[in-house]
Amino acid sequence: MKKDKFNIGNIEDFNHLVWDDKNSETVLNTPIFDLVKNLRESKEGVRGNFYTLDSPDWVTIIPWYIDDNNIPCFVMVQQFRHGSSKIVREFPAGMVDKGEDALDSAFRELKEETALSTEEMIFLAKINPNPAIMANSANFYLAKDVFKISKEQNLDRTEQLDVVSVPVEEVIDKMGIDPLYDNGVMLMALSLFLKQIKNDSSLI
Numbered sequence: 001m002k003k004d005k006f007n008i009g010n011i012e013d014f015n016h017l018v019w020d021d022k023n024s025e026t027v028l029n030t031p032i033f034d035l036v037k038n039l040r041e042s043k044e045g046v047r048g049n050f051y052t053l054d055s056p057d058w059v060t061i062i063p064w065y066i067d068d069n070n071i072p073c074f075v076m077v078q079q080f081r082h083g084s085s086k087i088v089r090e091f092p093a094g095m096v097d098k099g100e101d102a103l104d105s106a107f108r109e110l111k112e113e114t115a116l117s118t119e120e121m122i123f124l125a126k127i128n129p130n131p132a133i134m135a136n137s138a139n140f141y142l143a144k145d146v147f148k149i150s151k152e153q154n155l156d157r158t159e160q161l162d163v164v165s166v167p168v169e170e171v172i173d174k175m176g177i178d179p180l181y182d183n184g185v186m187l188m189a190l191s192l193f194l195k196q197i198k199n200d201s202s203l204i
Helices: 100-115 168-174 183-195
Strands: 022-030 034-041 047-056 058-066 072-081 088-089 093-095 120-125 138-144 161-167
Touching: 022 047, 034 088, 047 168, 058 100, 072 100, 072 168, 093 100, 100 120, 100 138, 120 183, 138 183, 161 168, 168 183
Parallel strands: 058 138
Antiparallel strands: 022 034, 034 047, 058 072, 058 093, 072 088, 072 161, 120 138
């Protein structure tokens, strides 16, 4: 039996998909995000309320170095996450403070969480972490050849995390498979690192 082909439209012609804002109302404020109710209307006149999270931008830093055995490694942090109620291993990350540049935030978060710094902070990408419900951006940076800059971490009162060194190959093998590597934003970061390898094969 002959199968019908998909009717593929022009991928550049998408204005008919845009919903217009009619009203916006903040219904809940929290320290890390606001819950916003948005009344929007489609081009066909369909109206609906859509709830979104208004959050500051984020930064994720990929600290990289070569250890004494000539093995490329990441510096990562382990902490209990309250959403999943379990321990996860992640790259250092945090929120961009109000009025702060994302690059400055990357250096600050790297120092606060790991007591490390770098002479070469490479911007990788700016990505919306979940466009279905979020309007903010996650900024990703590669910190090459990290080194100790402080004797200890400078953590918030409710932050408790361990700093660990993990071979790059191990992280690639376990990301998204091992429950310890269960953070989707970290998978984004790793994919951007792998993309960067095309320009710098010495990273792996």
